[in-house]
Amino acid sequence: MSQHLWSGRFEAAPDPAAFDFGISFPFDRRLFEDDVTGSLAWAEALAAAGALEPADAQSIREGLTAILEQGRRDPAWVNGPDEDVHSFVEGQLVARIGDAGRRLHTGRSRNEQVSVDLRLYLRRRIPLLQDALRAVIAALAEQAARAGDALMPSYTHLRRAMPVLVSHYLLSHAAALQRDHARLGQAREEANALPLGSGAIAGTGYAVDTDALAARLGFSRVVANSMDASSDRDFAATFLYATTVAMVHLSRLAEDLILFTSEEFGYFELADASATGSSMMPQKKNPDPLELVRGKAGRAIGHLTGLLVTMKGLPTGYNKDLQEDKEPLFDAEDTLAVSAAATGAVVSRLTLRPERTGRAASGLLLATDVADYLVGRGMPFRQAHEVVGAMVRQLLADGREIEALSLAEWQAFSPLFAEDVKTRVTAWASVQARRTPQSTNPDAVRSRLAELRAWLAASGQ
Ligand code: ARG
Numbered sequence: 001m002s003q004h005l006w007s008g009r010f011e012a013a014p015d016p017a018a019f020d021f022g023i024s025f026p027f028d029r030r031l032f033e034d035d036v037t038g039s040l041a042w043a044e045a046l047a048a049a050g051a052l053e054p055a056d057a058q059s060i061r062e063g064l065t066a067i068l069e070q071g072r073r074d075p076a077w078v079n080g081p082d083e084d085v086h087s088f089v090e091g092q093l094v095a096r097i098g099d100a101g102r103r104l105h106t107g108r109s110r111n112e113q114v115s116v117d118l119r120l121y122l123r124r125r126i127p128l129l130q131d132a133l134r135a136v137i138a139a140l141a142e143q144a145a146r147a148g149d150a151l152m153p154s155y156t157h158l159r160r161a162m163p164v165l166v167s168h169y170l171l172s173h174a175a176a177l178q179r180d181h182a183r184l185g186q187a188r189e190e191a192n193a194l195p196l197g198s199g200a201i202a203g204t205g206y207a208v209d210t211d212a213l214a215a216r217l218g219f220s221r222v223v224a225n226s227m228d229a230s231s232d233r234d235f236a237a238t239f240l241y242a243t244t245v246a247m248v249h250l251s252r253l254a255e256d257l258i259l260f261t262s263e264e265f266g267y268f269e270l271a272d273a274s275a276t277g278s279s280m281m282p283q284k285k286n287p288d289p290l291e292l293v294r295g296k297a298g299r300a301i302g303h304l305t306g307l308l309v310t311m312k313g314l315p316t317g318y319n320k321d322l323q324e325d326k327e328p329l330f331d332a333e334d335t336l337a338v339s340a341a342a343t344g345a346v347v348s349r350l351t352l353r354p355e356r357t358g359r360a361a362s363g364l365l366l367a368t369d370v371a372d373y374l375v376g377r378g379m380p381f382r383q384a385h386e387v388v389g390a391m392v393r394q395l396l397a398d399g400r401e402i403e404a405l406s407l408a409e410w411q412a413f414s415p416l417f418a419e420d421v422k423t424r425v426t427a428w429a430s431v432q433a434r435r436t437p438q439s440t441n442p443d444a445v446r447s448r449l450a451e452l453r454a455w456l457a458a459s460g461q
Contacts, residue, residue: 005090005105025080025083025088028084028326032089034121036067038113045216056100059100060100063097108204109199111199111230111318122235125333126187126239132336134181134459134460135341135344136250144166151164152166152360154440160363163365163431163440164440165431165442176249177249193221194213194219194222230318231322243300247297254291257346267360268350269353273345275289290343299331299332303332307325363403364396
């Protein structure tokens, strides 16, 4: 009995140095369940097309069902010297049911089989990644609710910009992660097309009803062109892009939290459970999980870049290079799953230090509010900007804060300043003065948080 799916054509056994190099079973065994699912549907389609006797179709169905059960019961059994998961499943089927098993591959190629497997895999796994992101978003929303009216500085160029609510800051990260959730959904939809019926490249010669097959497997459509389908991995690249952007967002959140929990900022306290110590310096409490999330974003970016480079020089049709799609895809998935879990755990245990964030939100970062005050009194903004710029220069030279100025001192800079400047120029007045729905205005932030909670409740099933 021949050892490989293609041995008939060859006189000599393959050189292990060349053959073993091409084996994908150690990693594509992850597609086992999807491979069996696809084969069950293919056998049905062949039978409906009259290309398979009902009795053979029946024993294939029974054989594949038993294989699926055994693989689910004992995942370690899905293993061995086989070339790939497709060879393994077919080999097991033939071992169980004999000749009928040899009829399963009628009109079908591994080229479309690997594509259908990957598409089915992504379709069932992407929702799990969306759930992992949802948990991070929920942790951010929870912290935003707990932060109440606490204020902090926002930054541009990593220099204090304007006061914001701590909740507004936390929800800024939630907004980015919500886009990632949606982007993963779009990647899932792109993968949701049936490639079976494409054959090796030219299409199958059996009267398979591809629409019925697509419906049977839950695909929303059939691919448009068999030649394109045999080497189309756009859906894999889209998935890698979606995971990479999500990793970039988690990395940026991690970077913020590394800074904000440092001695220099001290805006949040990192829980002991989220940190590690130093083997030498007893005082250290290191944000290792956050650093690892930041570091792992590099892996995801590498996987996306790697797949695109693999794709770019391929001649039309399937090429074995495409086997290189799976490891980056699986690793990107694992990386995002563990990174989201770690980030969610760290975020949910953060303790805000509102006295520190509040203190940092006062002083010169109110300069824009001072300029707006003058604009409110009729001064053109450009001129107000100059007046306040001179004020800032003076305050810095004297080592004083805006809040320390007497009314006479205010009026020395401009006679337009009146008594109310002291209540109008505060961090709290500043956030209240923001007007747009996306701003840090406390009412706007409250609405955003309510919307986010409604989304979390609706997306949580
Ligand atoms: N292991 C292969 C892959 O992952 C399956 C498809 C093989 N097709 C072929 N013509 N050799 O791409």
